[in-house]
Amino acid sequence: MTLSQREGLGCLQLEREDRLFALEESHQPFELDPCTLASMGHQSFGGRVTSRCTAHPKIDPESGELHFFAYSPDGPCSPSMLYGVMDTRCEVTQLQSFTAPYASMVHDFMVTRGHVLFPVTPLTLSVERAMRGKPLLAWDASLRTHVGVMQRGSAADTLRWFQTDACHMFHVMNAWDDGDTIVAYVMQSETAPGLPDAEGRPGAPEAMAARLCRWTFHLADAGTGFRRDYLDDLAAEFPRIDERYTGRRNRYGFTTCHATSRARGDSESVLYNSLARFDFDTGERSIHTLPHGDVVSEPVFVPRADDAAEGDGWLLAVAWREREKRSDLLVFDAMGLPAGPVAVARLPHRVPFGFHGTWRPSV
Ligand SMILES: [Fe+2]
Structure with a gap:
């Protein structure tokens, strides 16, 4: 297997039909040769x-359609947004724009079997504010969080x-339709981290700490039908x-985390020392914590295989060994996280840090 996806702060590489793209939300997709990684x-x-185009597109596992979006596609700090779909041959089959309630840095979105959802949080972009010597990108607590919901295939x-x-x-983490509601699992914080x-x-470090949260949208009531539960x-x-x-209900989810409950003081840190697996059927949470440092x-x-049951497989993560100034690739049995890695690939x-990836068969 070879690594084919990479993400820093919002950039990743996406493999699609033997094509490989580096994605970062402030730019167009950048193509690489999938074998040599030469720039194309x-x-x-x-x-x-x-x-620009999101670094978090969503691929429908049944149709293979890729859904993508962009914020401020027509210029810096514009409240406009773009939404599109491309087929498995990378042909754009839908593309439309709309105006968000305000200009926001929108990093991720949700796609279910039937709907697409665009979160707009008060992580605002403002040239006017910057001209006053204030931050271009800032948390504006005077605003409310909005989520735009529409049926897939509908007009914006x-x-x-x-x-x-x-x-x-x-x-x-994921989102799905459940009767006349939509459920999403997201990593929610009270304000924008960092x-x-x-x-x-x-901001206050504790308010910046993201925690797993369930968002529920009752489609019959856009006024009060948005519920949030950590x-x-x-x-x-x-x-x-x-x-x-x-886009379908998932039983299992995986995250990085701090091993102690609700980290304080340094909770804005992304230097997570643990991995967690959540079983949403049983409510069980299992954790593996790396050695100190x-x-x-x-x-x-x-x-494990194309037809393996959900969650039956491997969990791969890169660890930074600070004392040794190097990294290792850790491989876990995803069902046995607390037992520690079943394999470690020592990297010289x-x-x-912040490297993210997905995996594909080697060529
Ligand atoms: Fe991201």
Whole structure:
């Protein structure tokens, strides 16, 4: 297997039909040769994607359709947004734009079997504010969080905006339809991690700590039908699932986390020392904590076989061994996380912390 996906702060590589793309939310997709990794340049997909593009597209596991979006596609700090779909041949089959309630840095979104959801949190972008010497990108607590919901295949003018008190999430674990509700598991924090308020003041570390949270949207009531319930007390991030269940109810989820409950003081840190597996059927949470001083990046699930049961497979994560100044690739049995890695690939050098990836068969 070879690593084919990489993410820093919002950038990753996506393999699709023997094509490989590096994604980062401020730019067009950048194509690489899937064998040599030689640069092939930015791609517009027939002139259809000429703006920035999310680093968190969603692939429907049944149709193979890839759903993507962009914030401010028509210029810096614009409240406009773009939504598109491409087929398995990278042909753009849908593309439409709409106006969000305000200009926000939107890092991730949700796609279910029947719906697409666009979270807009008060992580605002404002040139006018920057011209006053304040932050261009800031948490504006005077605003509410909005989520735009529409049926897949519908026109963007059918978007219905659900509102709630200001809260933030960078990453979605998964979302699915459940009768006349939509359920999403997200990593929610009270304010945006690592970013100042609109006056440039730093935020409270505890408010920046993301925790696993269930968002429920009652489709019959866009006014009050948005409910939020924290599911766990660990400061955690970088959620992944068995991606054969993208947009379908998932039993298992995986995150990085701090081993102690609700980290304080340093809770804005992304230097997570543990991995967690959640079983949403039983409510069980299992954890593996690395040796003291080591930290770990996003866990990537690889099924044991194409027809393996959900969660039956391997969890791969890169650890940073701070004392030795190098990295290791850790391989866990995803069902036996607390037992520790079943294999360790010793790397002779450092992999930049924050490295994320997915895996594909070697060529
Ligand atoms: Fe991300």
